[in-house]
Amino acid sequence: MITVEGLTRKYGAFTAVDDITFTAEPGRVTGFLGPNGAGKTTTMRVMVGLTRATRGRVRVGGHDYAAIPNPGRHVGVLLDASAQHAGRTGREVLTVGARTMGLPSSRVDEMLGLVSLSDEEAGRRVRNYSLGMRQRLGIAHALLGDPQVLILDEPANGLDPAGIRWMRGLLKGYAERGGTVLLSSHLLNEVQLIADDIVMIGRGRIVAQGTPESLLQDVGTFVRATDNDRLGTALTDSGIAFAPQGKGLLADSEAVAVGRAARDHQLTLVELRPTDGGLEDLFLELTADAQRDDLTEGAVR
Ligand SMILES: Nc1ncnc2c1ncn2[C@@H]1O[C@H](COP(=O)(O)OP(=O)(O)OP(=O)(O)O)[C@@H](O)[C@H]1O
Numbered sequence: 287m288i289t290v291e292g293l294t295r296k297y298g299a300f301t302a303v304d305d306i307t308f309t310a311e312p313g314r315v316t317g318f319l320g321p322n323g324a325g326k327t328t329t330m331r332v333m334v335g336l337t338r339a340t341r342g343r344v345r346v347g348g349h350d351y352a353a354i355p356n357p358g359r360h361v362g363v364l365l366d367a368s369a370q371h372a373g374r375t376g377r378e379v380l381t382v383g384a385r386t387m388g389l390p391s392s393r394v395d396e397m398l399g400l401v402s403l404s405d406e407e408a409g410r411r412v413r414n415y416s417l418g419m420r421q422r423l424g425i426a427h428a429l430l431g432d433p434q435v436l437i438l439d440e441p442a443n444g445l446d447p448a449g450i451r452w453m454r455g456l457l458k459g460y461a462e463r464g465g466t467v468l469l470s471s472h473l474l475n476e477v478q479l480i481a482d483d484i485v486m487i488g489r490g491r492i493v494a495q496g497t498p499e500s501l502l503q504d505v506g507t508f509v510r511a512t513d514n515d516r517l518g519t520a521l522t523d524s525g526i527a528f529a530p531q532g533k534g535l536l537a538d539s540e541a542v543a544v545g546r547a548a549r550d551h552q553l554t555l556v557e558l559r560p561t562d563g564g565l566e567d568l569f570l571e572l573t574a575d576a577q578r579d580d581l582t583e584g585a586v587r
Contacts (some may be wrong), residue, residue: 358433521537
């Protein structure tokens, strides 16, 4: 179990993580999503004691990570697969890890087998590894001490489709045996397939959390007019509930009813679409304010 309570991390005047609270439960895979620079890595770095919290606290398995003796036996971490010692071979990286954790060297072969790195590949220096091989080695390293908690930053990065499918099976199996998995990812379809719970952040704040089903249930029609205030009045007059979302409104009704309400008030719509496009649509809408790129139709030509 990982608990994050009121976590804030500032860098000078800039707030990278702003008062976030969530839990990653045992027996479940929790997907941690957000656009570039949203604060995912910062949050994970605080979890494993690499960055200090400005306020709030994080508990991993009920403890402050820094206070866990032999942490690799309890918490498996993969933050930056490229940070492994480039001059060592894959086998050496794992052997050093196993020694530090007091594990038998047989565990190294077991892990190499698990992540499908061949003997020949394990004998190559990490600097000559492909990104996907580094990622596999990082996952092997995280699992080496048979921990109860896994914290993985973009573990699917660089993996080919077969590798992604393999990792999905591995992490699901790990959670089914009672482990806690927190993983960040940009691969939304992948997260939708694997995550039992989702935490979404944008600009350091949580914008949504819950199971994929509960988050996607809240869909309706995303609508944007040249005058959103008048659009709000039009929806209210038609008995349609709505909430502001990104640059428009999320209406709790079908697109046709929303379109009629706008027509009755002679409003010019800029966007009108059902938000049933899965996690990707939800993600883009909820994090619209935090996106660098204008994703409105026609913005890219
Ligand atoms: N040491 C630091 N000093 C100043 N700003 C920092 C530092 N570390 C992170 N930041 C800023 O904090 C914000 C959050 O960064 P973070 O790496 O946590 O985002 P992220 O969600 O992991 O993004 P990405 O998906 O691009 O990896 C960014 O604006 C980043 O520039």
